[in-house]
Amino acid sequence: MGLDRHALSLPALGVLALLAGWLAFQAFREPSVPETIETAERPRYHLDGARWWRYGDGGEPVFEAQAAGIDYYDDASMELTEIRLSTHGAARRGSWQLSAARGSVPPAQKRIELKPEVRIDGQPQDQPSISIVTPTLWADWGTQLLTTDDPVVAQSPGRRLSAIGLRADWAGERVQFLSQVESRYVPIR
Template structure:
């Protein structure tokens, strides 16, 4: 046996082992998005009460199903009912086909067939209808760029673009405003 062949064999094995080791320890690219599109948890047939920074109710959510997105920790909600308290402790009722809630509960997006009704027993019952509405419970603000129809006893207001201050009960239509007076029947 020739010592050159033995040395050549040892060097070949060493080259293969070091190449395999370098291949295994190479830098792998980090994943660019979430590893899965699955929710990290799901709630069914629930009622959730969110509190503001002072420990008072800011928002109540009821829904048959809610999924939490693990990437941004937001919530997708099926056919939600949101109850938002007014200054007297009565609740505005906001419904939609779908809803989205931010991780901290400071933004709520209602989509598809949004229906809002003022608290029962108010002096001037009010209904609101639109395609989408963004609500900011901490600042008592509701906004949309869609067409909104606001109905109160004796009048119907509609327009494109809407802002409402839920605390002061002031609202603003931004454009294409139409008003219709409907007197009460005796």
């Protein structure tokens, strides 16, 4: 029994014609978004006009924050807007009031980065009140430290100080300006 070559080519031509028609039809459809392009991650929660209190292991307040908005993500990161944060030092000996337009908490960390211009107001222990401005600042509630490696300008009655970098404890007992410190004393009238 021999195979008829014309009998095989007719079904094969039919399959090719269907395939060509399908490909032509695909050219007229809207292009789909490639699977490699990821859409922006959406927050799991969004809070407007939020107040956030953090307490230590013994139930003592560590900080209080207010934000116009907080976006909370699956990886435990957060994005905050219009932030006002007050630290509470041990035994409430001192505190800082911080404010910034934005803040970010990295995934599963115990610190917030404030930016783009951070204002810090407080009264360090045994010192006059002080106001500090810096482009960015980390407020770490795990270590209870405020830190930046950026330029800072500090003002208090009768003096003005500029420096690069700052380390301060939560209660304002210790404030350290790291490098290129320049201070000017102005007589108080």
